[in-house]
Amino acid sequence: MSLESIRYKRGNLEILDQLLLPLQTRYVKVQGVEDGWKVINKMQVRGAPAIAIVGCLSLAVELLKDEMDDKKVMRQEIEGKLNYLVSARPTAVNIKLAADELINLANTLSADDNVSSSEFKDRFIARIESMLAKDIEDNKAIGKFGSEAILSRLEGDRQVRILTHCNTGSLATAGYGTALGVIRSLHGSKRLEHVYCTETRPYNQGARLTAYELVHEKIPATLIVDSMVSALMHTRNITAVVVGADRVASNGDTANKIGTYQIAIVARHHDVPFYVAAPLSSIDMSLTSGDRIKIEERPDREMTHIGEHRIAAPGINCWNPSFDVTPANLITGIITEKGVFTPSRLKDEIPKYHSPIASS
Numbered sequence: 001m002s003l004e005s006i007r008y009k010r011g012n013l014e015i016l017d018q019l020l021l022p023l024q025t026r027y028v029k030v031q032g033v034e035d036g037w038k039v040i041n042k043m044q045v046r047g048a049p050a051i052a053i054v055g056c057l058s059l060a061v062e063l064l065k066d067e068m069d070d071k072k073v074m075r076q077e078i079e080g081k082l083n084y085l086v087s088a089r090p091t092a093v094n095i096k097l098a099a100d101e102l103i104n105l106a107n108t109l110s111a112d113d114n115v116s117s118s119e120f121k122d123r124f125i126a127r128i129e130s131m132l133a134k135d136i137e138d139n140k141a142i143g144k145f146g147s148e149a150i151l152s153r154l155e156g157d158r159q160v161r162i163l164t165h166c167n168t169g170s171l172a173t174a175g176y177g178t179a180l181g182v183i184r185s186l187h188g189s190k191r192l193e194h195v196y197c198t199e200t201r202p203y204n205q206g207a208r209l210t211a212y213e214l215v216h217e218k219i220p221a222t223l224i225v226d227s228m229v230s231a232l233m234h235t236r237n238i239t240a241v242v243v244g245a246d247r248v249a250s251n252g253d254t255a256n257k258i259g260t261y262q263i264a265i266v267a268r269h270h271d272v273p274f275y276v277a278a279p280l281s282s283i284d285m286s287l288t289s290g291d292r293i294k295i296e297e298r299p300d301r302e303m304t305h306i307g308e309h310r311i312a313a314p315g316i317n318c319w320n321p322s323f324d325v326t327p328a329n330l331i332t333g334i335i336t337e338k339g340v341f342t343p344s345r346l347k348d349e350i351p352k353y354h355s356p357i358a359s360s
């Protein structure tokens with residue numbers, strides 16, 4: 001059973017406070033959009049899919065309590081609250097795409113005279129709730145396609161050694177995970193010899209969250225410091241790198257956790273295939289390249305302190321971009337719930353599929 005980052009029943013939402021992991025397991029109540037914005041902005045919940053799901057569920061919780069029965073006013077309020085939630089963290093696209101879909105749904109329901117205000121509310125909340133099951137289903141498909149793609153490059157039944165970066169598991173999604181979903185799938189088919197996970201400074205998603213998930217599920221794994229990636233590939237026979245994504249442009253350029261770009265460069269130097277695992281809801285087809293992806297910069301304190309403990313000299317300047325962009329030419333394949341695509345195929349393949357949120 002993978003870790004539960006989101007606990008939801010209609011009208012009630014709690015998130016696992018990831019700032020306290022791995023030492024403390026504490027759930028935080030999210031009672032509306034203000035709370036949703038805060039837990040996302042503070043990174044108590046993080047990960048592109050989880051951000052979208054928790055943000056939208058916080059709106060569902062608030063809407064259920066709202067006595068409003070004028071559909072036009074509800075539609076207006078929904079649009080304003082979704083745009084507010086999108087502002088919590090700018091780089092991951094999932095919440096923006098989800099907001100666009102939900103605003104379209106609100107417009108449709110509001111304009112339909114056959115839909116009462118209570119039906120509007122019920123169908124709108126149900127659509128948001130559908131994101132949970134769809135995310136897990138998508139992650140399992142990503143796991144299947146990703147493990148097949150990696151294994152198809154090998155002769156016989158050899159086992160594989162995978163390097164991953166940041167956290168892309170049950171703590172970044174509704175469950176199972178994207179890149180960690182590929183690792184879970186390889187482990188489940190008994191083809192995974194070992195996982196190497198980077199600590200992922202400065203928030204330490206790897207050391208605190210990915211290592212926690214892997215130990216929890218007894219998946220053979222070793223933690224490495226971010227600066228060990230070159231030495232690892234030089235001394236160990238790494239089969240492939242699999243990472244997540246926060247925003248993939250239509251040409252395949254991918255924004256992901258800071259440090260991903262240099263891993264891709266090292267992988268190319270060592271001729272190790274480099275995969276991005278991401279649902280369609282992480283792909284921004286409105287962007288022609290990664291040049292225009294907004295890179296979030298986070299507080300210096302994330303670098304200068306670990307918890308309350310200062311580790312950097314007082315007064316030193318810091319630069320703390322939370323993401324970088326890996327150019328498409330360093331990416332072997334983009335693993336989605338619809339299959340694995342080379343970056344150059346995205347423009348033709350992705351528009352064939354439905355919108356990221358389950359259609360009604």
Ligand SMILES: CSC[C@H]1O[C@H](OP(=O)(O)O)[C@H](O)[C@@H]1O
Nearest residue numbers: 046047048168172244245256257
């Ligand atoms: C499954 S998407 C996870 C994605 O999000 C992480 O960023 P953050 O922890 O800052 O939300 C990282 O980029 C992961 O690849």
